[in-house]
Amino acid sequence: MKICVFCSANQQIDPEFFTMTEALGKWAAENGHTIVFGGVNQGLMECVGKATKEAGGRTIGVIPTKVEETGRISDYVEIEIPCDNLTDRKQLMMDQSDVFIALPGGIGTIDEVFTVAASATIGYHHKPVILYNMKGFWNDLIALLDGLQAKGMIRGDWRQYIKVADSIEEISRLIS
Incomplete structure (x- = not known):
């Protein structure tokens, strides 16, 4: 399965987020999943790419030209998909992926x-x-989201479209 990970490219965040992200990358690799990510060499993006590659997994980086121009491409991108802008990036990530997981960002x-x-x-x-x-x-x-739903701004239950997981075990159950 190709798992797209959306996450922060910032370094100055809670260190436990890095530990938990590393565990996710390792879990993905050990279970034969490919990680699709933004391909930046900073923050949780770099962390998930590194953890996945070091555990023997595959990574796909969808990288805008602005990131390439500034030299911020992760060394842990195995397959690079270049794109013009963030709109293209999101579409390419959607096309490439089977599931999407949002980490802190x-x-x-x-x-x-x-x-x-x-x-x-x-x-x-x-x-x-x-x-x-x-x-x-x-x-x-x-x-x-609960407030928007209570106000009638979301048709149906938003949880039909966005799931919440507190652990890798819950993520595993949601995608299996």
Whole structure:
């Protein structure tokens, strides 16, 4: 299975997020999954790529030209898919992947989650989107989604399109 990981490219974040991300990359490799990621050599992106490769797994980096121009490509990208911009990147990641997992991240990660989830709501795909709720990181977003649903702004239950997992074991159950 190709697992797309959306996550932070920042270094100055909770160190436990790196430990948990490393475990996810190792788990993916040990279970024969390929990691599709942003291909940047910083933050959780670098961490998941490195952990996956060091455990014998495969990685695919979908890398915008702006990242290439600044020399921030991870050494752990096995297959590089170049793209022009972030819109292209999201489409290529959707096309390449069977499931999407969002680790802690900021505006870019949230954009990716909602682009993929919104595409599912109107039937472009039926691929799982999972918030890996490391240490409760996504609790505020979950509360926001619950509030939007309570106000009638989301048709059906948002959990039809976005799942929440607190552990790798839960992720494993959601994608099997």
